[in-house]
Amino acid sequence: xxxxxxxxxxxxxxxxxxxxxxxxxxxxxxxxxxxxxxxxxxxxxxxxxxxxxxxxxxxxxxxxxxxxxxxxxxxxxxxxxxxxxxxxxxxxxxxxxxxxxxxxxxxxxxxxxxxxxxxxxxxxxxxxxxxxxxxxxxxxxxxxxxxxxxxxxxxxxxxxxxxxxxxxxxxxxxxxxxxxxxxxxxxxxxxxxxxxxxxxxxxxxxxxxxxxxxxxxxxxxxxxxxxxxxxxxxxxxxxxxxxxxxxxxxxxxxxxxx
Amino acid sequence: xxxxxxxxxxxxxxxxxxxxxxxxxxxxxxxxxxxxxxxxxxxxxxxxxxxxxxxxxxxxxxxxxxxxxxxxxxxxxxxxxxxxxxxxxxxxxxxxxxxxxxxxxxxxxxxxxxxxxxxxxxxxxxxxxxxxxxxxxxxxxxxxxxxxxxxxxxxxxxxxxxxxxxxxxxxxxxxxxxxxxxxxxxxxxxxxxxxxxxxxxxxxxxxxxxxxxxxxxxxxxxxxxxxxxxxxxxxxxxxxxxxxxxxxxxxxxxxxxxxxxxxxxxxxxxxxxxxxxxxxxxxxxxxxxxxxxxxxxxxxxx
Numbered sequence: 001x002x003x004x005x006x007x008x009x010x011x012x013x014x015x016x017x018x019x020x021x022x023x024x025x026x027x028x029x030x031x032x033x034x035x036x037x038x039x040x041x042x043x044x045x046x047x048x049x050x051x052x053x054x055x056x057x058x059x060x061x062x063x064x065x066x067x068x069x070x071x072x073x074x075x076x077x078x079x080x081x082x083x084x085x086x087x088x089x090x091x092x093x094x095x096x097x098x099x100x101x102x103x104x105x106x107x108x109x110x111x112x113x114x115x116x117x118x119x120x121x122x123x124x125x126x127x128x129x130x131x132x133x134x135x136x137x138x139x140x141x142x143x144x145x146x147x148x149x150x151x152x153x154x155x156x157x158x159x160x161x162x163x164x165x166x167x168x169x170x171x172x173x174x175x176x177x178x179x180x181x182x183x184x185x186x187x188x189x190x191x192x193x194x195x196x197x198x199x200x201x202x203x204x205x206x207x208x209x210x211x212x213x214x215x216x217x218x219x220x221x222x223x224x225x226x227x228x229x230x231x232x233x234x235x236x237x238x239x240x241x242x243x244x245x246x247x248x249x250x251x252x253x254x255x256x257x258x
Numbered sequence: 259x260x261x262x263x264x265x266x267x268x269x270x271x272x273x274x275x276x277x278x279x280x281x282x283x284x285x286x287x288x289x290x291x292x293x294x295x296x297x298x299x300x301x302x303x304x305x306x307x308x309x310x311x312x313x314x315x316x317x318x319x320x321x322x323x324x325x326x327x328x329x330x331x332x333x334x335x336x337x338x339x340x341x342x343x344x345x346x347x348x349x350x351x352x353x354x355x356x357x358x359x360x361x362x363x364x365x366x367x368x369x370x371x372x373x374x375x376x377x378x379x380x381x382x383x384x385x386x387x388x389x390x391x392x393x394x395x396x397x398x399x400x401x402x403x404x405x406x407x408x409x410x411x412x413x414x415x416x417x418x419x420x421x422x423x424x425x426x427x428x429x430x431x432x433x434x435x436x437x438x439x440x441x442x443x444x445x446x447x448x449x450x451x452x453x454x455x456x457x458x459x460x461x462x463x464x465x466x467x468x469x470x471x472x473x474x475x476x477x478x479x480x481x482x483x484x485x486x487x488x489x490x491x492x493x494x495x496x497x498x499x500x501x502x503x504x505x506x507x508x509x510x511x512x513x514x515x516x517x518x519x520x521x522x523x524x525x526x527x528x529x530x531x532x533x534x535x536x537x538x539x540x541x542x543x544x545x546x547x548x549x550x551x552x553x554x555x556x557x558x559x560x
Contacts, residue, residue: 028492041384
């Protein structure tokens, strides 16, 4: 039973010698050939992170990114045979990685990029039609208890940094030289159909969406958001959620609209 | 440049193909997200597409949108890279359930996996790692294939590996090992001609002898891909199964040799790294299809 254990340990620990049971036809050092496997494992996983986090990579440069990703791969190799969501904890790793302390917004950019991948592969669920939403909202008495189920693709980043502007600058839709990274921004991520959208929200709207994501009722979420944010615009954020197909269902204590 | 398309494609729709257990004797290419739109805009005249199972174990989104549309028009091969059939760890039943659901959803003409291991305990290594060829591995691989075929209620194809090292604990040659696995489990062979070539060079064997020694009557699909050249510790060539370049001339020649013995069998152009424009892969598929056709003509004339 120690065959694959020894192979496995040597794969993930570059300091460890190659497994003892390996042979080569020409008597060459098996370590040189074993290094191919070691390299395949680590490089393919670094590539997977680079696919998920392209803007994060651009912000620190490829060489630095790959060195950082290598440390992450060694610390947290995948536990799933599906690699689509590998590196979900990479943003937290970045946040506590001292060499990037000078790029404090990097972890939030990475959070936004993982939410985009999540949204891309999220379940396809029909959005609640605008007239059904209007009907639900017309029931004034039911509003305080109205629960909003958001689309499976919906995600939110609330940041102290200009995550949306920084991300947009790397999509060639905005000029990076005009971006002040130290302006707080919030981003709604949603996939209405095939394309993932990144939408900037003001702090009141973001607070409201965060509360919906925490399953607070529409009435309570709106009340809290308007108390904390003088400019909170309920009609505005509801309109945006409807337009971006971000609402899947609404229900009031047992009554569901789909 | 635009791939040749046929105005009235002679494709086999999913419902009609659901009963078909085999891929057509034509060329196919690996389906890549970079090419989704191009394919549904041009419907290239290809024999089939192949996908990696694990990439489609997601809930929804463009992957399923495009694969559903493409499956309506083409035969499909689902190729697993995560079952870890050669692994000492037990098969992951949750993963097998996801695979079964995917196969039920897309009703592929073929399902294949590798003679390799890729997981150990909880950790997935994302590489196809080698096994020693001996009685212990044989028992384990056969037990795993029995479980997979029972769970999926279908025959699978097992792919011969590309390897860089050999084991002191091996007691059988690779073709003999594979022959015995097929005999015991009833699974078929996915003959990866590039892997035969890469392993033969890496272990100083004759690739033509390897082809002759494999159980060719059980071949259900052929893979062709490109390799990268490196050197081992003594400066001898070490070929890497990189799937990042065009099929090498030596592999095309070995393919021609294999076709003579196997007959016309569905042949995939595999490319997983440095993905070129679709037309580049399509041109390679056309070369394979030309060779498949030439072989068919010869067979008919003979």
